[in-house]
Amino acid sequence: DTAVSQTPKYLVTQMGNDKSIKCEQNLGHDTMYWYKQDSKKFLKIMFSYNNKELIINETVPNRFSPKSPDKAHLNLHINSLELGDSAVYFCASSQNPSARETQYFGPGTRLLVL
């Protein structure tokens, strides 16, 4: 059973396009996150949601819009894609928004913008 799943696994697209990445967790967790991992493997949080409400927004461009239809899903929509958006995007979840909690990561979505 996959705990945190993401689709698609790979995404290749042209500059200027709009794309979405979907994330689902079946762990019953309240909190979900999006991270961006750049080409140097540096991992940085973008957003976190708790019970469908945004609690962290790390100065990410407005072109990125997360949407949480329910506690088990957190999707990421990206408008007007740029070359610099090429990265691996990881979704994660935790039981609650506590610094003590373990975060469980999905397998990642590899985005390449041409």
Place this chain on the structure above:
Amino acid sequence: AQSVTQLDSQVPVFEEAPVELRCNYSSSVSVYLFWYVQYPNQGLQLLLKYLSGSTLVKGINGFEAEFNKSQTSFHLRKPSVHISDTAEYFCAVSAPGTDKLIFGTGTRLQVFP
């Protein structure tokens, strides 16, 4: 604000040798410390974490780490590595009152036969 430094970007080691991956952190408040492992083309998986109590923390796959407050370090160790331990290892820190994990830049452990 918190930060994490992993000084070694790559650590090559032979199979069955011991290994230590270094992690130092900076914070003005007490922190929680984590080690995550990322196998090729996969997501991150928790190895171990320090929340409080005993400074020696044991994790999965035979790894352990020791919290040293005076040296602000949380080094990861394994007495005998296996080829399957080849992966990227990330140290991370969080602070009470926030759920934000701050990651280091990662250390690539390469185990050779």
